[in-house]
Amino acid sequence: xxxxxxxxxxxxxxxxxxxxxxxxxxxxxxxxxxxxxxxxxxxxxxxxxxxxxxxxxxxxxxxxxxxxxxxxxxxxxxxxxxxxxxxxxxxxxxxxxxxxxxxxxxxxxxxxxxxxxxxxxxxxxxxxxxxxxxxxxxxx
Amino acid sequence: xxxxxxxxxxxxxxxxxxxxxxxxxxxxxxxxxxxxxxxxxxxxxxxxxxxxxxxxxxxxxxxxxxxxxxxxxxxxxxxxxxxxxxxxxxxxxxxxxxxxxxxxxxxxxxxxxxxxxxxxxxxxxxxxxxxxxxxxxxxx
Amino acid sequence: xxxxxxxxxxxxxxxxxxxxxxxxxxxxxxxxxxxxxxxxxxxxxxxxxxxxxxxxxxxxxxxxxxxxxxxxxxxxxxxxxxxxxxxxxxxxxxxxxxxxxxxxxxxxxxxxxxxxxxxxxxxxxxxxxxxxxxxxxxxx
Numbered sequence: 001x002x003x004x005x006x007x008x009x010x011x012x013x014x015x016x017x018x019x020x021x022x023x024x025x026x027x028x029x030x031x032x033x034x035x036x037x038x039x040x041x042x043x044x045x046x047x048x049x050x051x052x053x054x055x056x057x058x059x060x061x062x063x064x065x066x067x068x069x070x071x072x073x074x075x076x077x078x079x080x081x082x083x084x085x086x087x088x089x090x091x092x093x094x095x096x097x098x099x100x101x102x103x104x105x106x107x108x109x110x111x112x113x114x115x116x117x118x119x120x121x122x123x124x125x126x127x128x129x130x131x132x133x134x135x136x137x138x139x140x
Numbered sequence: 141x142x143x144x145x146x147x148x149x150x151x152x153x154x155x156x157x158x159x160x161x162x163x164x165x166x167x168x169x170x171x172x173x174x175x176x177x178x179x180x181x182x183x184x185x186x187x188x189x190x191x192x193x194x195x196x197x198x199x200x201x202x203x204x205x206x207x208x209x210x211x212x213x214x215x216x217x218x219x220x221x222x223x224x225x226x227x228x229x230x231x232x233x234x235x236x237x238x239x240x241x242x243x244x245x246x247x248x249x250x251x252x253x254x255x256x257x258x259x260x261x262x263x264x265x266x267x268x269x270x271x272x273x274x275x276x277x278x279x280x
Numbered sequence: 281x282x283x284x285x286x287x288x289x290x291x292x293x294x295x296x297x298x299x300x301x302x303x304x305x306x307x308x309x310x311x312x313x314x315x316x317x318x319x320x321x322x323x324x325x326x327x328x329x330x331x332x333x334x335x336x337x338x339x340x341x342x343x344x345x346x347x348x349x350x351x352x353x354x355x356x357x358x359x360x361x362x363x364x365x366x367x368x369x370x371x372x373x374x375x376x377x378x379x380x381x382x383x384x385x386x387x388x389x390x391x392x393x394x395x396x397x398x399x400x401x402x403x404x405x406x407x408x409x410x411x412x413x414x415x416x417x418x419x420x
Contacts, residue, residue, distance in 0.1 A: 012291050012292055012311070014289055014290075014291040014313075016289055028289075028313070028315070029289045029291050029313045031291065031292075031311075031313070031335075057313055057334065057335055058313075059313060059314070059315055059333035059334055059351075060315060060333065061287060061315040062315075065333060067333050067334040067335070067349070067350075067351050069349060087349070087351075087365045087367065087382065087383065088351050088363060088365045088383065088384070088385050089333055089334075089351040089353055089363055089385070098385045098386060098389075099385065100363075100365050100383035100384050100385045100388075100389075101383065102365055102367075102382040102383035103382070103383075112383065112390040112392075113389075113390060114385065114389055114390075138390070
């Protein structure tokens, strides 16, 4: 969130003075709108194959946790124009964790599944992070 | 959003000065709460059979796109009291497009499916739009 | 929302002057972030088995209704570390009502189902409520 052209914006920052991570993008109650690039690999120069759009909200009052409401859409290849809907808590303090895939569009019509995440890099203060996703879905 | 008694309210308008559609309801980062009437046909005088309630967020930084989080509920007929949960990106620049149906209540218990949309009319400046929905769900 | 250490915060309160419940936490357009305790029984001293995190939005312009976007996570017992994703309207004026379960994580991977709610106590002015949940899901 500290890049020259950030792709995540803190749009709601309530004046809550107790709780954890006060003053950071992950402070309890914050709402962030994102349009983040999805790349094939962790290198920034890696091919962009889509984007993740939606909201995340900092919902852990006593420990760091987000609830995410994201659509992962593809702009290249076999799944161009299709997307999956991801909605669940995201316990960001765990390096490896799982999110729920609750639906999809296009080739992911009626998809259900999980996204397994692994944090490669995170900086709570700046709000920058690099996270690897492995998504498994059943679709029709 | 320009009617005398609007049914959609822009509740979060972050001060983002780059990106597209600046100054319109669909500017990146905006969050809108809606309670829109669902009618049988496109005519405003057409029978009201329910309402769409929830949030939409403008999430396309470089091209117009929303992410929608809407519950479509029926107030008449066979499905009175039942509703479906719709959550996915909504690429509003495409006249015809698809949203993901991720669940439901009542007669739509455990529903999954898709909503196919066709824009009849849209005005980005005022935020007014008329959109036809055809919804296909599997339920039990 | 009036406790010494509240677990729900009204983070967005638009300046909407028509509609119902003006001035209360459930006024149309309000967005609330929660991290509420889940207990085995209705008594506050009852064992805490998890928490509900996410957003609820007041979306009924003409009658009281919320749309909820909540992750119910367990921190004890068989389902420790697992959670379910709940997204639908919540017609709070009805004492008994149903929400849609649209997915899950961990032991609730690919879950679908319903949550049947019964209001034990509610105070619209303070925003405090006590609600009993019975959740039925199919998972794998």
